Amino acid sequence: xxxxxxPPPISTPIxxxxxAAGQRRRLVLKGMRRQVAAGxxxxxxxxxxxxxxxxxxxxxxxxxxxxxxxxxxxxxxxVMHAGGAHHLLLHGTADTLRxxxxxxxxxMPRPRAYQPGTPGGHGLHIVGRLADRxxxxxxxxxxxxxxxxxxxxxxxxxxxx
Numbered sequence: 776x777x778x779x780x781x782p783p784p785i786s787t788p789i790x791x792x793x794x795a796a797g798q799r800r801r802l803v804l805k806g807m808r809r810q811v812a813a814g815x816x817x818x819x820x821x822x823x824x825x826x827x828x829x830x831x832x833x834x835x836x837x838x839x840x841x842x843x844x845x846x847x848x849x850x851x852x853x854v855m856h857a858g859g860a861h862h863l864l865l866h867g868t869a870d871t872l873r874x875x876x877x878x879x880x881x882x883m884p885r886p887r888a889y890q891p892g893t894p895g896g897h898g899l900h901i902v903g904r905l906a907d908r909x910x911x912x913x914x915x916x917x918x919x920x921x922x923x924x925x926x927x928x929x930x931x932x933x934x935x936x
Contacts, residue, residue, distance in 0.1 A: 793825055793867055793868060793869055795869075796868070797866055797867050797868030797869070798825065798866070798867055799864060799865065799866045799867075800817070800821050800864070800865045801862055801863070801864045801865075802814065802817045802862060802863045802864075803861075803862050804850075804859070804860040804861060804862055804863060805859065805860070805861045805862065806859075810850050810853070810854055810859060810860050811847050811850045811851050811854065814846050814847070814850045814860070814863045814876075815843050815846055815847055815850075817863060817865070818842065818843055818846040818863075818865060818874070819839075819843060821865045821867060822839050822842060822843075822872075822929065825867040825872075826839075826867070826872075826926060826929045826930050827930070828929055828930065837932070838924075838928050838929045838932055839929060841905050842872065842874075842924060842929065844901065844905070845874060845901070845902055845905055845906060845922055845924070846863070846874055848898040848899075848901050848902055849874060849876040849898075849902070849920050849922065850863065850876055851898060852876075852884060852898050852899070852920065853876050853878040853920070856880070856882070856884070857878035857879065857880035857882070857917070857918075858878065858879060858880060859878065859879075860876050860877065860878050861877045861878055861879060861917065862876075862877050863875070863876055864876075864877070867926070868926065869926060870925065870926055870927075871923050871924070871925060871926055872923065872924050872925075872926055872929065873921060873922070873923045874921065874922050874923075875919050875920070875921040876919065876920050876921075877914070877917060877918070877919045878917050878918060878920075879916055879917040880917055880918065881913055881914075881917055881918055882918075883911055883913075883918070884899060884911060884920060885899070886899040886900055886903065887899075902922055905924070906922035906923060906924055907922075907923050907924050907925055907928075908922065908923045909921060909922035909923070910922075
């Protein structure tokens with residue numbers, strides 16, 4: 776508060792900066808209950824810290840909401856089809872956000888035949904639609920399903936053309 780009658784200065788949020796090599800955050804999920812909810816909260820905080828964006832509510836449609844949907848889809852697939860996720864790794868750079876979900880099942884995920892109006896089976900279709908790239912890396916003790924999105928989409932809302 777000022778005493779001279781002048782209005783208080785307007786505070787402008789400072790956009791977080793990532794180091795040149797980016798930053799990684801890892802959430803261990805093995806044995807944890809409510810993995811999808813924990814992963815969404817973890818992802819929301821990283822988006823806020825790294826790109827100054829966060830998901831809105833269920834009535835909004837922002838790129839951050841789409842990224843949180845992607846995180847949820849990868850985690851839900853690990854829970855439903857691979858006995859649960861072992862960890863969630865996020866790697867943010869000025870150019871790209873990479874999301875990785877590791878599990879203990881070496882079975883490769885495959886999109887189901889698309890059947891509009893039927894429940895389930897849409898997760899990898901959503902990932903393929905919203906992510907710029909996605910794939911699977913096999914490990915000695917399971918796999919990592921990963922996806923990448925351009926950071927510019929998060930901060931500007933503009934998709935690549």
